[in-house]
Amino acid sequence: MGVQYPPPRGCPVPSVLRPVCNYPVGVQYRPAIAMSPDAEVCDHWPFTGSAGVADRFPVTDLQSTDERLPARDPKVQYEHIIWDWNGTLLDDLDVCVDVMNGLLTDRRLARIDVDRHREVFDFPVETYYRALGFDFSEESFGTVASDYCTRFDHRVADCRLHDDVEAVLGKIAAANARQSILSSCEQGSLIEAVRSFGLTGHFGAIVGQADQHAKGKVAAGADLLARAAAPRQRTLLVGDTLHDYAVAKALGIDCILVSLGHHSTSRLTTECESVVESLADVIAHVGA
Missing domain, CATH: 1.10.150 (DNA polymerase; domain 1)
Incomplete structure (x- = not known):
């Protein structure tokens, strides 16, 4: 079965587990919650979720389908690019x-x-x-x-997307590196926002939070990495705040900050050495 969005009629999806389409890497899961008897079985929805999902969907129930991935371009430094949403991809x-x-x-x-x-x-x-x-x-x-x-x-x-968003995402996808979103936004609002800008298909995972309190995203990031096949030394987080940098440090992954969003260049450079002025500049770091 191919990935569908929106989901087939009659197929309930928990609020923290939404479908993402058109991505070569999927995650098969065996639902840990009851589904209605007449619900169509949806067994190839890539994982999207928030911190705490592991309690209901254990890692052993999420099987990576890496064997379906085309070979990654060897020039690409990173296998997995994790994007922040607000201020990084979205100019809000x-x-x-x-x-x-x-x-x-x-x-x-x-x-x-x-x-x-x-x-x-x-x-x-x-x-x-x-x-x-x-x-x-x-x-x-x-x-x-x-x-x-x-x-x-x-x-x-x-709002609008920042310049070059679709071109940058497309170049990274063409190099067969996987991409995800990790956000402090509430999950439902995040899914809808990404969908409304037509970007859903670029991402294998769209990870938000269970509430609107935006306390941070280290736990959600750790949950995402636990399900990703890419090693941490080949994973990059791209964000626009010092919180993104702190998250990357806590997760043990590399970070690039773009000075387009919610923190100024002068503030970003107080802690992070890799600060760029545009999303196009990210490509040079990735190697795509």
Whole structure:
């Protein structure tokens, strides 16, 4: 059976396990949850999930189908490229600042500009909200985060992809290196956003989080690597924040940061030596 998206009618999919299509590497799984008796068996959906999925879909139940991979171009330095989404592939900086200013105005807090955002934006994202003056003794962080995410989801169509996204993803795919997304976004919103920009087919895994709190993604990244056949020394994470760099260090993989998103070049270079100005520059590092 080929991969289908959306899934066949009547085939329920857990919210943290969504189909990804048109990718040469799949993962077969034996569902650990009950499916309706009339549900069509969907046995070739590549893995997409978030931290904690391993509890319900053990590694022994996820069988890599690497034998179906075409030979990787030997010039390519990395076998597996893990992309951050917001700020790295998706140019959402202005929309994020605009949405945040809506929340700040509603609470009679000082508005911010892009420079201020890039100066204080951080993970866990609750730290960022506190830096902007939110008082979580008056309303919970979960309430504020939900408000932000709802507004942002309604504005995703106002965002655009960064320059060269499709060309870069295509070159890496042509070299037969696998690609994944690792994001701090809530899983359902992430899947829908990637789909809306027509990029789903580039990725063998799209990994988000179980909630909207954006606490970080080390656990989800470790879960992803546990299922990837590529060795860590041949895995690269591409992101736009120092959190991405910290995640890469924690996972023991290489990292390149692009100065297009939520942290400025001056902030990125305080910790990371590999900082580039465009996605096209990533190709030189990958060798595709």
